[in-house]
Amino acid sequence: MPVSTKICGLSTPEALGAAIAGGASHVGFVFFPPSPRHLSFDRAAALASLLPSHVRAVGVFVDPDDDTIGQAVTTGRLDAVQLHRTSPDRTAHIRRLSARETWAAVAVKARADLHAAGHYVGAADRILYDAKTPDGAALPGGMGMRFDWALLDGSSHPLPWVLSGGLDPNNVGEAIRRTGAPIVDVSSGVESAPGVKDVDKIAAFLQAVRRS
Ligand SMILES: O=C(O)c1ccccc1NCC(=O)[C@H](O)[C@H](O)COP(=O)(O)O
Numbered sequence: 222m223p224v225s226t227k228i229c230g231l232s233t234p235e236a237l238g239a240a241i242a243g244g245a246s247h248v249g250f251v252f253f254p255p256s257p258r259h260l261s262f263d264r265a266a267a268l269a270s271l272l273p274s275h276v277r278a279v280g281v282f283v284d285p286d287d288d289t290i291g292q293a294v295t296t297g298r299l300d301a302v303q304l305h306r307t308s309p310d311r312t313a314h315i316r317r318l319s320a321r322e323t324w325a326a327v328a329v330k331a332r333a334d335l336h337a338a339g340h341y342v343g344a345a346d347r348i349l350y351d352a353k354t355p356d357g358a359a360l361p362g363g364m365g366m367r368f369d370w371a372l373l374d375g376s377s378h379p380l381p382w383v384l385s386g387g388l389d390p391n392n393v394g395e396a397i398r399r400t401g402a403p404i405v406d407v408s409s410g411v412e413s414a415p416g417v418k419d420v421d422k423i424a425a426f427l428q429a430v431r432r433s
Pocket residue numbers: 229230249251253256257258281282283305351360361362363364365366367385386387388406407408409410
């Protein structure tokens with residue numbers, strides 16, 4: 222089964238083009254003002270209009286309120302929503318409200334953190350295992366941090382899942398072999414500076430996934 226790839230935090234047509242040309246299955250648009258990747262809904266809609274129908278647009282949010290989700294879904298062409306720091310109850314509510322495939326981010330540092338995934342059964346469609354960022358960090362993701370992939374050994378994933386956190390063109394092949402991830406997600410590993418995507422790194426990442 223080929224591994225799918227989400228390139229997250231895109232903000233220019235050039236980077237979007239590299240993701241599409243390299244075979245990404247998903248692209249991520251971040252709606253979180255403190256992030257260097259933050260987009261307005263209009264900007265995201267303009268980018269989404271460039272996507273072929275087989276590439277899915279994922280809106281990335283941090284515990285969003287209903288208005289934010291409503292605006293994002295009506296303005297942009299979002300196929301899915303990805304929720305960070307959002308409780309299972311809120312996640313279930315947003316899934317109903319948005320009528321979109323819903324991904325719940327689970328922040329992982331220790332094996333006990335994996336238990337949180339089970340709480341999203343019935344609330345989310347997919348779990349995104351991401352590295353836990355330090356207490357007080359400005360962002361819950363997109364910081365190039367990875368967690369110990371061995372923590373996933375023997376895991377019976379309660380939902381379809383995505384591997385994220387600190388992936389890059391050099392380590393993604395090993396990450397896929399080690400974990401059996403069906404989908405991998407990357408942001409800062411394909412950037413030249415925070416929020417600045419590098420088209421060559423996007424191409425190299427997608428090539429490394431294809432070769433894995
Ligand atoms: O990327 C951001 O700026 C961001 C901001 C707020 C919430 C989530 C965010 N990113 C989530 C992602 O899906 C990233 O792709 C994921 O955390 C992996 O990032 P990286 O370790 O930099 O590859």
